[in-house]
Amino acid sequence: MTLPMKITGFLATLVILVIVPIYSFIEPTHQESLLDSYYTTAVLSSTDLYAENCAVCHGAAGEGIGDTPALNTDAVRTMSENDLSKVISRGRSNTLMAAWAAEEGGIFSNSQIADFTTFIQQTNWDYVGTRVAELGLTPPEVIEMEVSDEMLSSLSAIDGGEILTEGLLVYAENCSACHGANGSGTIIAPSIDSDDLRARPKEEIIQMVNSGINGTLMASWQNILTPEEINATVDLIYRWPELIETGVDFPEVEVMSIPSSPELIADGQNLFNIACKSCHGVDGYGSPMAPAVNNQLFLEETPDAAIYQIIAGGVSGTLMPAWGSRLSDYNLQSLVAFLRSMEPSAPAILPPILGN
Ligand code: HEC
Ligand code: HEC
Ligand code: HEC
Numbered sequence: 001m002t003l004p005m006k007i008t009g010f011l012a013t014l015v016i017l018v019i020v021p022i023y024s025f026i027e028p029t030h031q032e033s034l035l036d037s038y039y040t041t042a043v044l045s046s047t048d049l050y051a052e053n054c055a056v057c058h059g060a061a062g063e064g065i066g067d068t069p070a071l072n073t074d075a076v077r078t079m080s081e082n083d084l085s086k087v088i089s090r091g092r093s094n095t096l097m098a099a100w101a102a103e104e105g106g107i108f109s110n111s112q113i114a115d116f117t118t119f120i121q122q123t124n125w126d127y128v129g130t131r132v133a134e135l136g137l138t139p140p141e142v143i144e145m146e147v148s149d150e151m152l153s154s155l156s157a158i159d160g161g162e163i164l165t166e167g168l169l170v171y172a173e174n175c176s177a178c179h180g181a182n183g184s185g186t187i188i189a190p191s192i193d194s195d196d197l198r199a200r201p202k203e204e205i206i207q208m209v210n211s212g213i214n215g216t217l218m219a220s221w222q223n224i225l226t227p228e229e230i231n232a233t234v235d236l237i238y239r240w241p242e243l244i245e246t247g248v249d250f251p252e253v254e255v256m257s258i259p260s261s262p263e264l265i266a267d268g269q270n271l272f273n274i275a276c277k278s279c280h281g282v283d284g285y286g287s288p289m290a291p292a293v294n295n296q297l298f299l300e301e302t303p304d305a306a307i308y309q310i311i312a313g314g315v316s317g318t319l320m321p322a323w324g325s326r327l328s329d330y331n332l333q334s335l336v337a338f339l340r341s342m343e344p345s346a347p348a349i350l351p352p353i354l355g356n
Contacts, residue, residue: 048131051135055137055138056137056275065139081121084116091106096319098289101113164239166229171233178306206230212313216315224312265334285347307336308332311335
């Protein structure tokens, strides 16, 4: 039997056993206030849980952020209890909406899910926005990462035209942290200056970069880069040997080093509590939703720039969202600084990704 049916059954029993007998003795106004207080309790207890777990994607006042839908609309408010309960319990596959019910691998009991359903149908979203702000959990604004024109033109002296220049720049900024400054790979990602790769049709490589490789650190780039940028980067993979043969000097690819300061770490910690704790657990120790990031092996083996890219690009085919379109460069750096600050005291746990 499904969860919502159980709840409906339970509520029906409750109505028969409790509310009906009470109704027969007391006046209707008292019955209304009883129901009111049932709703009030559900709404209030869900508000803080919403702030901690849902606001980061659905917005402080349920207004939606980026591609994540709003919850403060009539369309959502009037969804059936059954449908609401189902989407919160089980999530929606292949989207960022996770399954939140404990029996589906999430963190909420059935009664908390039932409260969320009531909350979404009944709450005053202005109040929720105020409460989220009071708790210091208002999510950061959406900031798009941009490739600046200055950077493009500073590389335009290289032979091979605009496309290669663009490809090299996109590569330097987005791929080099994992695939290495000269495309020959790093501890966390394979070489992409590879004849095997070049023997495959271009559409296949483009598709791989577009969609990512499920369950690996190779993210889906189609929402982060334009089709032209992806095309230029894939061209670069094919023309790598040609560039080397013709003696083109690769520009020094600057491997980003993340600054660290007590302020940056504190800002990162704050943001971690807002955006990451719900899955990665208190102080990054992990939860049923996501592995520990406060993890010695992971931190030791993953350079700052790669951690930055993992957070920005997400892990496709898993619950790990791509934060690059939602967080500023400063935000992402602060998260890296915060994670890095845990390294000296991090427990030695086998990293789930590096192992595969
Ligand atoms: C990591 C981002 C993220 C988090 C955190 C998140 N959601 Fe969602 N949620 C989504 C996305 C994306 C969708 C749309 C899925 C789709 O495309 O169908 C969604 C859909 C929904 C819907 C259905 C809306 C509709 O129009 O059909 C509800 C209800 C919902 N979420 C409630 C919640 C609740 C309650 C929480 C907290 C317990 C939560 N979400 C946390 C990303 C998130
Ligand atoms: C966070 C680390 C990371 C970043 C950033 C990254 N990749 Fe990858 N990439 C990987 C990993 C890991 C794999 C291997 C996945 C697997 O196990 O199949 C991979 C695989 C690939 C492959 C397939 C290689 C093969 O031999 O099958 C291509 C092509 C590729 N990446 C291109 C790119 C491009 C282009 C970018 C930048 C737009 C990029 N990657 C950014 C981690 C990364
Ligand atoms: C909706 C749940 C969810 C949220 C929110 C989330 N993550 Fe993740 N994250 C995951 C999952 C699941 C994985 C593991 C992916 C896999 O199976 O490879 C992961 C993986 C990671 C990894 C790689 C860990 C490793 O061992 O390789 C890092 C780093 C990371 N997340 C950082 C963050 C940061 C920083 C935030 C907040 C900005 C965040 N995550 C928010 C679910 C989440």
